[in-house]
Amino acid sequence: MxxxxxxxxxxxxxxxxxxxxxxxxxxxxxxxxxxxxxxxxxxxxxxxxxxxxxxxxxxxxxxxxxxxxxxxxxxxxxxxxGGTSSAKIGKIVLGTVAGDLHDIGKNIFKSMAEAAGFEVIDLGIDTPAAAFVEKVREIKPEIVGMSGVLTLALEAMKDTVDALKAAGLRDSVKVIIGGNPVTKEACEQIGADAFTTNAAEGVKICQRWVS
Amino acid sequence: MTDARARAEERTQLFRDLLKGKTPKRVPYSTAPAMEYVIQYAGYDLEKTLWTLKDLDKIYDKFCAEFLSDTNPVGTYRLPTFYQILGSKAFVMGSGGFMQHPEVVGLLPEEYDEFIASPYDCILNTILPRLYTALDAEPSQKALVLAKAYRAYLDDFGVIAAVRNKMHEKYGYAMLAAGFTIAPFDFIADFPRSFSGISIDIRRRPEKVLEACEAVTPLLVKKGKLPPSVEYGYIMIPLHMAPYMREKDFEKFYWPTFKKLVEELSANGHNCYLFIEQDWMRYLDYLNDLPENTIMRFEFGDPKLVKEKVGKKHIVSGLYPITLLQTGTKEQCVDKAKELMDILAPGGKYWFNYDKSVLTIDKEGRIADNLKAVTEYVYENGKY
Incomplete structure (x- = not known):
């Protein structure tokens, strides 16, 4: 070969x-x-x-x-x-945020992150903040990834970060947001650690976080 | 003549000039909010109102009284009632009340030949029952579902037409006929094959994709045509897939049938109105090749490059970022309007509009304040 x-x-x-x-x-x-x-x-x-x-x-x-x-x-x-899977470099809890049903970008990020060696737990679309919190508590990932296309997704991303804070989990994870409406300003307002409109760049950011 | 009628006449004249390539008296202006925003702005519950359309006249009256626009702001494409009756998977309401188009597959890859042989029959027999599950039934049941859904559609859009007319009588908007169609490649992507499906098909079965685009083009021309009696009107074509493709794929799969569509509709005497989603700066030379006075509303891009490459032959619109209304100060918002007007208005062929519609309301009311400031600036400084 x-x-x-x-x-x-x-x-x-x-x-x-x-x-x-x-x-x-x-x-x-x-x-x-x-x-x-x-x-x-x-x-x-x-x-x-x-x-x-x-x-x-x-x-x-x-x-x-x-x-x-x-x-x-x-x-x-x-x-x-065989049965042995290769070692994972980290865990990412991923989802399209509440109110938004778009998942093409999320799925691209997911397949690229998996290809880079991450274990990705995909919560699907229209994911309530509580579902993110529950999954983070359960599997303790290094990274939370939130995706959205509509401008209303920015509100939902903020709600999700706030819910992680309220649950005392915010400091245990890095948060990355992605999708059409995310900007530097939105990232600051939401309280995420990084933003991207580019799945490949997003994976690189995640790799830096776990290296 | 009442004030509203005089205003309507003046506004209609702006568009008569614009559509025929003459410089109008001033820059025509369209406001940004979609119906979803207007409902929330009036303090109504979004989800409930989209279902019932109750008080829609009051809701729009508040908006129209406060926000100027040359075109009638009343209207929407998607309402939940008839989609629910049809068991729609293609358009569904998210938890916040907004109607959305998820990834759907109406045609399996091995069914391309059936589509190519007769797109109409295939849409009717194979694709619609998959995307609208209540149509997957015995013929008599199917007929009932369709009749019920069509009745709901007529009821809902009857309400919207009445409100639209009422606002027109009171505020006097430009009167323009409008049609709607979709580019052949986008059609195959959005309903039969999905965004992901078509992205795979152009590599695995390129000939089938090309044949499917060719086969569906006459239907989409027919769908977009306005009656010949309409003297001034446009045909809205929202464009979707091109920015996500390589140029050589675009040139091969997207462009030929799309160009044919626009040429045939334009030859019929009407302007096509392209809503150019995402970034098309790579494709400006292609766009310039379309029939004269095609309306091109851009979501993203460099206004100078746009003016230089397509602005002499075509009517340019859009490019004002609605996110700035939410995040910027009044001064920043007005500066942006000035920048766009300074670049795009000279020589006419410019229609002030936003990059997309505003859907959600902000708690602070910043969008409304900024929108008013921008509107005022355009009306005061848009005279030719």
Whole structure:
């Protein structure tokens, strides 16, 4: 298995080539360790996708396709990955905030964060502040990610941060907000630690927080 | 002639000039709030009022008395009653009362051929019952559901039309006919295949996507056409997917059928009104290629670049960020209006409007105060 070529093919979103290479790899009966190396090569390809997105070569549609490609790749590798999953670098509780039903951006962030090695607990859409609080209390993540598209999402993000404060949990997590309406001013007003309108950048921020 | 009639005539003349590419007497102005904001501004419960439309005339009268606009502010696209009867998955109300369009899939990837063979039949038989679950029923039940939903639709929009007319009689707005349609690629994305689905399809089955766009174009032209008797009117086309695509994908999948749509509607003698969502600065040269006097309302972008690249041939609008109304001081808000007017108004072909509609009210009332200041500035300084 040429790992560099695999990483490159994932970066170029060449689905045919990636899937063909992986099927061939699995058919040869590799060890678990070899399979983990292949997963890492795919993840490195996703990092290239993120970089190309930041450089304006790729756009949101390409990120969606990249997520789909990675899901399929892992699906093919599953039989040879065994029961052991690779070590996670941190936990993120993620959701689209109350009142908002949009989840495309959230899902892109989720697949990129998972590709970067995070365990992501996805609370779905229209998530009440109380559901964030409950999940944070239960699983003690390093990071809380809130997403939204409508301008009203900013209010709901603030309510959620306030609820985390009231529950005494705010200081135990980093909070990142993302989506069309978020700005520096909104971030300060809400009391989040970081904001982004760019999923790839958001993942990098999270990586810095847990490194 | 009453004052309201005289005002309506003056305002209509602004748009007659604008739509035909002549410089109007002053910059035409449209206000920002959507119905959701107006309801809250009048102190009514949003969710309840969207269901009942009770007191909608009082609600709008308060707004119209306080906020100037050349176009009639009364109107909405989405109301919950008929969507509920239809069991809609395509438009649903969130917990705060706002109607939204979640990701939905009405057509499976393996069904492209069925769509391409006959889009109309496929929409009717396959897509609608998936997106509107109450239509997934025996023919007699389906007919009843459709009849009930259509009745609710007519009732609700009957109320809105009456309120619109009442405000017109009292405040005198420009009278313009308006149509509505959607770009072929956006249509395939928004209802049959979803944002995610189409983003995958253009790589896995590009030929099918192209054929589907071609196949649905005549229906969307038909949907947008205004009657030939309408002399002044526009056809609203909200644009969705292009900013999320690479240019080479845009050029191949999005642009050809969209251009055809705008050309056919324009050839019929009416202006297309593009609501250009997100950032289209990469595509300004394409946009400039559309028939003269297409109205282009931008959500984001550099006003200077817009004026230079499309502002000589087309009518430019939008670009005023509504978030500034919420976060800025009065002075900052007025400065922004001045900046946009200074760049975009010279030479005419400019319609002052905001980047999008204001949906939610703020507790401090800052949006309303800032909106009034901006309105006043535009009316005082917009004369040609």
């Amino acid at each position: 040429n790992l560099e070529a695999l990483t490159k093919a994932v970066g170029e979103l060449d689905e045919e080539q990636v899937l063909a290479a992986l099927k061939e790899f699995v058919a040869a009966g590799p060890t678990e360790e070899e399979a983990q190396q292949v997963v890492a090569a795919c993840q490195a390809g996703m990092a290239i996708v993120g970089d190309l997105f930041e450089q304006g070569e790729y756009f949101v549609g390409d990120l969606i396709f990249a997520g789909e490609l990675l899901t399929n790749a892992i699906e093919i590798l599953k039989p040879v990955l």
